[in-house]
Amino acid sequence: MTESDATAGPSGGAAASDLLLARVVREESGRIVASLAGSLGRLDIAEEAVAEAVEEALRAWRGNGIPPNPGGWLTQAARHNALDRLRREDRYREKLAGMAPEVEWGYATADPADTDSSDEIDDRLPLLFGCCHPALSQEAQLALTLRAVCGLTTAQIARATFSTEPATAQRIVRAKRKIGATGIPLRIPDGPDRAERLDIVLTVVSVMYNEAHLVAGGDATPNRDLxxxxxxxxxxxxxxxPREAEAHGLLALLLFHRARxxxxxxxxxLVLLADQDRSRWNETLIVRARxxxxxxxxxxxxxRWQLHAAIAACHADAETAAETDWLQVLVLYDLLLGYDPSPVVRLNRAVALDRVGAPAAALSEVDALQTHLGRAHLWHAVRAHLLRRLGRDHEALAADLRALELTANDAERRLLATRTHR
Known part of the structure; x- marks a missing residue:
């Protein structure tokens, strides 16, 4: 926070207030929700109180200027809103008595070799693990994480996940009710449960990043905020x-993606990887990713996240697309199948198989995935490319046309259309 940020007044305009509020929400809202939820034992009230505080801040800061301590202002407003909500409940006195200034999370006891006891655990982590409990659907996990941890509004989440506002609101409400009704703990689990849940958490973050690209009906410009x-x-x-290798693996993967x-x-x-101007890649981010x-x-x-990142590193290491070490990429995909044998990974492996000179074998692999990916436009697009490589141009055209039918993004449609006109 700079001095100019803290002292900007009404003359700064609504734009300055909105930009600062967005930053404060990202940095502080998850911590505030986590603290209130830990004190109250109620994620629903905590999240709703913070959401109301964000709305109040937007109105107040536009009219009166940005306060010296925006995070503190938001925290106090959220606590006030939580108290108001509790006063409307029959048992509010019991809840109020247990409300402490600071939350003490009950972390599970883990093997000392696997813990991060020397590091201060971020308050948002228990909240994030709670939002990503396996009892919730992946759609609910994503929506609740975006709302409670990242502070996005229902409208923003609906746009980010290609859903409607009513459906998104209902998904969030049901998820919070399920957490309350089933007693899902807001804590980081230990042992094998921790590894399994961490993978879910990392998957939700990966989905969040992917959702920011190729918006239905839009062009190839990403949703940068998401x-x-x-x-x-x-x-x-x-x-x-810091001792969770897969957490570093996912961060590396997203940094490689952002660099390109x-x-x-x-x-x-949309520009395909093989056609990208590599001088536009961000070398600073690539260094961080490595x-x-x-x-x-x-x-x-x-x-699996480390292997995904290692594959991305292979592309980053090549000065030109022609210099890509596709044999190494194929070997990495073979290793990845041991951790993630999903149809999408198998489809990507088939692309690498083609690149090492085996298009017929690659097509056979792709055809075997029809049951799983037959309604995915990428499956048809990859199949079209392989058919064309094998001289089966008529079949390739039919596959490209089918991919075009299934594509919701305008930029992808334009790219596929160029292939149908060859």
Whole structure:
């Protein structure tokens, strides 16, 4: 927070207030929700109180200027809102008596070799693990994380997840009710449960980043705010759990992706990896990504996110697309199948198989995935490319046309359309 941020008055305008509020919400809202939820034992009240405080801050700061301590202002407003909500409940006195200034999270006891006891655990981590409990659907996990941890509004979450506002609101309400009714704890689990839940947490963050790209009906310009939230959250997890190799693996993967973003989307048009201007790649982010991947490797706990990142590193290491070490990529995909045998990973492996000179074998692999991916436009697009490589142009055209039918993003449609006109 700079001095100019803290002292800006009404003359700064609504834009300055809105920008600062967005930053404060990202940095503080998750901590405030976590603290209130820990004190009250009620995630629903905590999250709603913070959401109301954000709305109040937007109105107040536009009219009266930004306060000297925006995070403190938001915290006090949220606590006041929580108290008001509790006063409307029959048992509010019992809850009020247990409300402490600071929350003490009950962390599970883990093997000392696996804990981060020397590091201060970020307050948002127990909240994040609670939002990503396996009892909730992945859609609910994502929506609740975006709301409670990142502070997004229902409208923002609906846009980010290609849903409607009413459906998103209902998803969030049901998720909070389920947490309350089933007593889902807001804490970081230990032992095998911790590893399993961490993978869910990292998956939700990865989905969040992916949702920021190729919006239905839009061009190739990403939703930068949502992508930033995902990258920020990956950084929070890696910093709070420095001995979790997979946390560093995911952060490395997202940094590699972000490094290529300005070359991936140019003037709203999608540029395939092989055609990207690599001078536009952000070398600073690539260096950071490699450092995270090396940190993960030093922990000697391999996993799928590290392998995904290692594949991305292969592309980053090549000065030109032609210099990509596709044999190494294929080997990494073979290793990845041991951790993640999903149809999408198998589809990507088939692309690498083609690149090492085996298009017929790659097509056979792709055809075997029809039951799982037959309604995915990427499956048809990859199949079209392989058919064309094998001289089966008529079948390739039919596959490209089917991919075009299934594509919701305008930039992808334009890219596929160029292939149908060859």
């Amino acid at each position: 992508a930033d939230d995902a990258l920020w959250l990956a950084g929070v997890i890696a910093a709070a759990l 973003e300005s070359a991936r989307s140019v003037d709203g048009e 450092a995270e991947l090396e940190q993960a490797a030093r922990l000697r706990r391999p996993g």
